[in-house]
Amino acid sequence: MKLCLIGDSHAAMLIAAxxxxxxxxxxxxxxKPGLSDKDILLEGSLLHAASKDMRERTARMGTPDTLDLAKFDAVVVAGLAPSAFAAVRLQQTHSVSGWPSGAKAIAQALTDAPPKKARPLMTRAAYLAALTSLSETSLSARVAQAAPGPVAVVAQPFPSDALLDQDGTYPIIRRVLRQRDGxxxxxxxxxxxxxxxxxxPRTTxxxxxxxxxxHGCLTQAAFMRGGPRLSGGSGQDLDDVLHGNAALGARLLAALRVTFRRLAQTASNP
Structure with a gap:
């Protein structure tokens, strides 16, 4: 089976697996790390390396500057979707009505107690609509639409729960956990x-x-510790909490294989 893996630094866990x-x-x-719109050009099923940095990356990996996605049995897109950090930033100035913190804010508003300074309320439906829009317009969606065959989208992992051992780091994530919204x-x-x-079409x-x-929205440290780099060599820094390791990559790779086998069976038995 010929697979094409397109993504940012989070593709490394799948490569290692x-x-x-x-x-x-x-x-x-x-x-490449931080892969963005400026790094690629899509023309039909053709994927071009558009930036100098991307062309240097493909050269180091032995990948052609242009790939025809139609020549692969399946395409995997890794890490190019809205992350947990994007989700938190989207609501950090609001309370979401269906979340525990939102329910608490509503309950407080309905009491006779003097009003407390509170963040504006956002309905859960509005929040979901905004997050969905971010997904629909993401680079993952653009690549998936260009591939004529089966596509699987794998998002960035939730951050490691090892961040809880790092005092003062990632305050927006800590706030979500403190409010039991994870x-x-x-x-x-x-x-x-x-x-x-x-x-x-054809996307899973x-x-x-x-x-x-x-903790609801974190990854167990065992699946993040020692995450690999795209460049190979030594792994991520010891205090890195953002990148999955080969163990998480193996779990996702197994799921990918099940998905592609199922799709192949469906295609052969319409």
Whole structure:
């Protein structure tokens, strides 16, 4: 099977997992840290390296500057979707009505107590609509629409729960946890990803396995510690909490293989 992996630095966990268990697949990688619109050009099913940095990356990886996505059996898009940080930033100045913090804000507003300074309220429907729009207009969606064959979208992992051992870091995530909104945040982000990607032709969204999560919207440190880099060599810094490791990559790769086998069986037995 010929697979094309397109993504940012979060593609590294899948590459590491594939190296450990390549199965019967040929993997072509088109990825760079911080991959953005300026790095690629899509013309029909053709994917071009548009920036100097992207062309240098493809040269180091031995990948051509131009790939025809029609020549692959399947395409995997990794890390180019709205992340947990995007989801938190979208609501950080508001309370969301269906979340625990939103319910508390509503309850306080309905009492006779003197009003407290509170963040404006946003309905959960409005929040989901905004997150879904971010997914629909993401680079993941653009690439998925260009590929004529099966596509699987894998989002950036939720940050590691090791961040809780780092005093003062990631305050917006800590606020979500303190207000007991973690599970609601993760549920809404996954729902928005599904709403944004699953309706696209031949596209499947693969959420992070639920049993790798902790605190609702964090990843267990065992699946993040020692995450690889796209450039190879030494892994991420010891205090990195953003990148999945080969163990998480293996879980996602197994799910990808199940998905592509199912799609192949469906195509052969319409």
């Amino acid at each position: 594939h190296r450990q268990d390549p199965a019967n697949e040929v993997l072509t990688v088109f990825a 599970a609601a945040l993760a549920a809404d982000l996954i729902a928005a990803h599904r709403a944004g990607f699953d309706p696209l 969204y693969l959420p992070q396995p639920a049993d790798t999560l902790s």
